[in-house]
Amino acid sequence: MADHKKTGFTCSDVLLIPDFKEAVVLAGASGMQRMINRVNVMEVPDVIDWVRPGEFLITSGFPFRDQPEAIADIIPQLVEKGVSALGIKTKRFIDHIPDRALELADQLGFPIFELPAATVFSDVVRDIMERVLVQEARELSLLQSRFQKLSQQLLYGKGLEEFLQTLDGILNNPIVLLDDSNHLFLSPQAEEIVEADNPMLWSGLREESSLGVSFITLGERRIRVYVSAVNDKQYDKCLLVLLEWNQEHSVVDRLTIDRVGVLVGLEMINANARREVELKYVDQFLQDWITGRIVTIEDLKLRAEACGHALDDDQTRHVALVRFLNVKPSIRTMQQAIKRLRTKSRCVGLQATILEGELVLLFAEEMHGIRNERMEAIHADMKVVFPAESYSLCIGNRTEAAEKVYESYNDAKKIHHISSICDYREPYVDYMKLGVFQLLYHLPDTEEVQAYRDRFILPLLAYDAKHNSQLFETLKVYFKHNRNVKKTSAELFTHYNTVSYRVERVCELLGISMDHGDDVLQLHLAMKLNEMRPA
Structure with a gap:
């Protein structure tokens, strides 16, 4: 008979339990991966249609009195149904558990307990449910404690970054948040192992038939992840992902991820609302600046500072209109591109807005800067949000006075018009490239x-x-x-x-x-x- 103190579980050494309270302890300390949350009694052959995941199925052996070998046939079905373990009372209807059943249970990692003939099933139910309820109470208390701590953190305006840091520490595993624009928010541990420039790996999880446990490959390591949707209709495409990197997910860990999705959704709504207001102010400032509605340099500097764009006098500036060569994207698509350009631009000082239905870029260059390098940086940014060779930049003449930027904008509009007529498809077009057609236009x-x-x-x-x-x-x-x-x-x-x-x-x-x-x-x-x- 098996040593009751060992943590591993081998069905070929049948556990004979004289006191079922000890059996419950062994079930919790053994190698079983399934949690017992209820008890079911099997005294009919077709019980497979009535079992549920998480059950501990017990039987007197009556259904198998004439065919003990049939126990082996039902084990794969019980595993498929998610049954946690099987307890069989011997000596009354069957003398012993067949070796074939034990070997098959070993292969499938399915625990089997041999119950003494004197075992009373009602005692089994009572003992297990007492322990299940105690365990559930502990888990609910832990879940409530976590939820309260995280909600207080967001309530006092700590933000998503610190929220993910705390969640990372609580669960001792990396956390990834994917928003509806495929932008990644990473917890501290996730920053060390996740490539932020590869959002497609995570957006692919949206294509899964259902959320929950899935698998991904990071580097050379195949890991299990738990995927939960942020619980808000406005952000139904946002995902909160728990990586099984340091330790296995527990049930409470997964419940925590599901519950805090509500908090994440509320925080994203608040953050998005704040960001939208800020972007409106920035857009209005850029539009007033580019069109020349801000007359004096003093007013321009005040507005720029209020929007977080301090002006450098030692710069020349250009305005460029983006001419889309095939299909012009929607305003919403251009707005999403603007967000991407403002947050992750490789071109320092690049600004973008929408004027008269066109995507407009404003960029600066040093007095002695190399223009080709600046254009390569802008194209590198643009290729991230639009397909290559789908657009052409119509660039106005440079202006050395910040309050005269509207002159470059007027140039860019003319170049945009002429290049459309002449169907120029170069990566960028300025007056020099227009040649004689510039003269015809004027x-x-x-x-x-x-x-x-x-x-x-x-x-x-x-x-x-x-x-x-x-x-x-x-x-x-x-x-x-x-x-x-x-x-x-x-x-x-x-x-x-x-x-x-x-x-x-x-x-x-x-x-x-x-x-x-x-x-x-x-x-x-x-x-x-x-x-x-x-x-």
Whole structure:
């Protein structure tokens, strides 16, 4: 018979318990991983349909009186159902527990107790439930103590950082909080083992069919985690994750994580509300500054200091508009990008806001700074929030006076307009890259300019209107693709012979030749002048 004092449990050494109070003690000190929370009596063969997780199942052996070997058949089913242990009374209906059942229980880590014939089941129920209730009372007291301590901490404005530090110490395991923007908040132990720049590892936990126990790999170590949703509808995508790094999770640890989710949700609402108010003040300041509504440098410095942006006079500044080349993101997406740029920008001093529906950047550079390095830093920031090659930065001329930043903004708007017309797709565009198209944009709309433009454009528009054709549209796409007939036909969804015919028809109407360089140049300039004409 097994030594009752040992902490391990081997079913092949059946525990014969003369006093069931001792059995309960052994169950708590043995290698069982399941907690007993109730007792169930099995005296029918189909009891498997009625058992529940956490039960200690006891039987007189009556269901197996004719087939003791059937005990082995039911053990895997009991394990699957989450039953904690099995107690079998011998000598009355069965002489002993079959060896096959004990071997199978050993393999599955499922405890079996041999109960003396004199055992009274009501005594078993009473003894176990007394201990279960005492244990539950202790756990509830511990849970309440933890919850009270953590709630007091947040009540006095300690914030999420100190909250996670305290929770880390209480549970002696790392804690990770993932918000709805995939931003990670890490407890002190988590900071040592978790890569903050890899939020996708944690956001993947949202895809699990249900929250609770899961597994992840950190470095070369596979660990168990307990995942709980922050208990607030506004933040139903936020996760609180307890890592099993130093010690196993207890039931109270998991209950603690579930309960404090309410506190975390409330604190995130408060923090988000404060942040939104602060961001509104910062946005209003940036918008007033960039558009020139703050007239004097004294007022500008006061507003900047109030928003936490002290001005450095020894800087030149640029304003850039972000031109999205394919699909323009929603305002909400741009607002999320602004939050990311303000909190984790690699470009020191980079500011962002939304003006007239466009994402606007304001950045400074030292008087003798290297502009290419600054642009690389900005693009590194942008690539984090938007796909590469999906945008172009339209950069206004630099200004050395902080109160004259609006001039750079006006430049950026013009560059944005011209680059849209000319479909520039370089990573960034300024006046130098616009070349001759800058001159066309700034040409006054005089009678001479109108006459030059109309000489090429009006005959095409009149022909299209009369014959329901597409000469003008074809010509636009033709120049867009640098006179490539194949690419033009692909964009227009028409045969390349049709494109060639239309181009020839344009030449006939205008009396020009596409083989003559000056003719091509004049026609192209007329097309751009028409696109840049005032609405």
